[in-house]
Amino acid sequence: MTKKYTMTIGGEPVAADDYTEIRNPADTSEVVGLVPVGTMQHLEQAVSAAREAFKRWRHSSDQERVEACQTIAKVVTDNAAELATLLTQEQGKPLKGMGSEFEVGGCAGWAAYTAGLSLPMKVLEDSEASKIEMHREPLGVVGSITPWNWPLMIAIWHVVPGIRTGNTVVLKPSPFTPLSTLRMFELISAALPKGLINVISGGDELGAALSEHAGINKIVFTGSIATGKKVMSSAAPTLKPLTLELGGNDPGIMLPGTDPAPFVERLYWGSMINSGQTCGALKRLYVHGSDYDATCKALVDFAGNIPMGNGMDETSLLGPLQNERQFKRVIELVDDARAAGAKVLCGGKATGGSNYFYPVTFVADIEDGTRLVDEEQFGPVLPIVRYSDVDDAVRRANGTIFGLGASVWGNDSDATAKVAARLEAGTVYVNKHAEIAPHVPFGGIKCSGIGVEFGEEGLAAYTSIKVINAAA
Numbered sequence: 001m002t003k004k005y006t007m008t009i010g011g012e013p014v015a016a017d018d019y020t021e022i023r024n025p026a027d028t029s030e031v032v033g034l035v036p037v038g039t040m041q042h043l044e045q046a047v048s049a050a051r052e053a054f055k056r057w058r059h060s061s062d063q064e065r066v067e068a069c070q071t072i073a074k075v076v077t078d079n080a081a082e083l084a085t086l087l088t089q090e091q092g093k094p095l096k097g098m099g100s101e102f103e104v105g106g107c108a109g110w111a112a113y114t115a116g117l118s119l120p121m122k123v124l125e126d127s128e129a130s131k132i133e134m135h136r137e138p139l140g141v142v143g144s145i146t147p148w149n150w151p152l153m154i155a156i157w158h159v160v161p162g163i164r165t166g167n168t169v170v171l172k173p174s175p176f177t178p179l180s181t182l183r184m185f186e187l188i189s190a191a192l193p194k195g196l197i198n199v200i201s202g203g204d205e206l207g208a209a210l211s212e213h214a215g216i217n218k219i220v221f222t223g224s225i226a227t228g229k230k231v232m233s234s235a236a237p238t239l240k241p242l243t244l245e246l247g248g249n250d251p252g253i254m255l256p257g258t259d260p261a262p263f264v265e266r267l268y269w270g271s272m273i274n275s276g277q278t279c280g281a282l283k284r285l286y287v288h289g290s291d292y293d294a295t296c297k298a299l300v301d302f303a304g305n306i307p308m309g310n311g312m313d314e315t316s317l318l319g320p321l322q323n324e325r326q327f328k329r330v331i332e333l334v335d336d337a338r339a340a341g342a343k344v345l346c347g348g349k350a351t352g353g354s355n356y357f358y359p360v361t362f363v364a365d366i367e368d369g370t371r372l373v374d375e376e377q378f379g380p381v382l383p384i385v386r387y388s389d390v391d392d393a394v395r396r397a398n399g400t401i402f403g404l405g406a407s408v409w410g411n412d413s414d415a416t417a418k419v420a421a422r423l424e425a426g427t428v429y430v431n432k433h434a435e436i437a438p439h440v441p442f443g444g445i446k447c448s449g450i451g452v453e454f455g456e457e458g459l460a461a462y463t464s465i466k467v468i469n470a471a472a
């Protein structure tokens, strides 16, 4: 019988009246599990449980908070095999390579690292006139809304800094990939005080209700720009602080005279990681005319060596697109580019059958102004755009509403540094792309987001500043 998963509210497993099927994108005839359809009542219960737990957790000692984050890391590690398998089945990403085992390992690593971060009280002045201290206080109940591409890792990024700083959490996972998140926090919650982390599954309307709820003190949201704007507007009446990690359309510029050979593997995985379904992946590559043909050939040759298939097959390094909406969008963008006269160098046609596999596709002879270059494709498709002048390439790279990441590639470190300084993005990489780490703040500028995650700067976003200004 297909397993019914449960929500977690106040430390207890909670069932729903209705369930929907979650199917495997590598074989849509396979039902992976049944997800409870949470209601507004469940949302109210989750917010109440989190508020109740906050009454005590806000006064927890630093040591208790560190230990809670370490417990999260340990529970994830102890259950890594089960979580990785479930993640592969519902999300489609392979178990191996930069797939589910990598993602679950990242969850444990991020939780353990964040446990060790702290924001101690600062003395701002200690004079004959005054003693002024700055304290960091928890905000209250954090509402977390997550997407379907890296569901476990992003949930951990939202939840752990919240717990570390004395907040409690209500989390709503994406309706496309809820099962692994429900299971992970069922396991984690059993090892933590009741009500610290509450997880409710259901439709988009729960996200909207969470964003506007007066009992929620902050929203951390990762998802599309369109939904980010809705979250910001629902959160406005209660003036909630927001962390918004939104979409990207990261450009990469290969400087003139750059041999692609030493960079091809990094270029490939920088764009194809998670079959391109990664916010900070390389999504358009600008290559100088003198190196254009060699770079296109190097990428196509490399692609031929990377197996795509059902993620449970341990030889697969790439999986399918996660859902039908995304699958249709990628088909549409490649067809549109082809109709505009672009040349599909490899791939370019869905594999067929009851699945969402789309092959790795490199598209050449394509210009800005084509949807595949201007929009976020979020699939295993990279447009390679020819340029003749570096200033023009920088202008085109920056000429967008997006500002998550960007990269510059070349052998002359002075030249790459000059271009890096001119690229407009939250992260500019040199000779690499799509690398993140728990000690390095990560976030977007322009429409790619507000605020950062990770490091002390990310942690601070879960606190308010309280100054105590005493006459000496």
Ligand code: NAD
Pocket (backbone or CB within 6 Å): 145, 146, 147, 148, 149, 150, 172, 173, 174, 175, 203, 204, 205, 206, 207, 208, 209, 211, 222, 223, 224, 225, 226, 227, 228, 230, 231, 244, 245, 246, 247, 248, 278, 279, 280, 376, 378, 404, 444, 448, 449
């Ligand atoms: P999405 O915006 O469609 O959905 C994200 C979440 O928002 C889901 O849980 C959804 O149920 C919820 N939601 C939908 N409508 C809502 C509303 N009105 N109010 C509140 N919540 C609502 O995004 P997606 O398709 O799941 O994810 C893909 C997008 O996420 C891409 O654009 C990608 O670039 C972006 N992303 C960004 C980052 C980052 O760190 N910057 C990381 C991963 C993904």
